[in-house]
Amino acid sequence: MAHAVKVKGIGVDPETRCTHYHSEIDRIAIKFYCCREYYPCFECHQAVGCGNPQVWPKEEFSQKTVLCGSCGYELTTAQYLQCESTCPNCSAAFNPGCSLHKHLYFE
Template sequence: MANRCAKCRKYYACYLCHDALNTHPFVPVSLDTEETAVCCGVCLHQMTPAQYLHAHYQCPKCHHLFNAQCALHKNTYFC
């Protein structure tokens, strides 16, 4: 799974990877956006934050399980 930074609009595996490669910190995406902000790392299916949060820790397209620990960082990726 990858998350998109609202500032640079690029996908990264995690906010730490983003921060190590950029001069700005990871900026969360609004929960209300209709833009895609999460991408499955297996099939590359893109989801809005709402679609991701309702996916129950698995990709709705390929059903690959997401890392359940990512839910601990919900406030880092979404606002």
Template sequence: MLQAQGLLVDDESRCVHYHSDKDIVALQCYECQKYYACYQCHNVLESHIFSPYPLNLKQDKPILCGSCKKTLTYEEYREKGSCSYCAALFNPACQSHHSYYFK
């Protein structure tokens, strides 16, 4: 089962930086292909900075739901604001960090 990496990550992918009830999304770094709770955790723990995922790779699944551990495409993530599999709500404020995670 996939698990998000990061600093003080709980069972649903919350980390020391983002830990509200809806902060349950982990995102995949394009360079190392690891799922991290946030770009800040990644940048502390890896030897390279977080590399945004190209949006033209439509079939790839760079989002990990911390609730059910299923991976989602970018379209699935953006479509409803919740997980397509378990209906867990995602934090809408994460869109303010779009440029860190996607290009």
């Protein structure tokens, strides 16, 4: 594991992949606003999370909310939304398809 951050979920591997999303580029975890815990995806949060999903409000986009599973770097929401699916610290590729679900995490 390249990081010491606890990531909750189902079948989470050392780079934060889970049972639901496990391709080579599925290597981020999202800190949920409601419980301030990291999960690989909304499905993991739904299955084993707090039961009260809430999205990060725009005024808190400066908070560290996304974890690179490759190097452990924590991105702010603003950094993540502008990173073009690449970790700004280690250049690991993130799944660009995650942008289809951003409304589940961020306002």
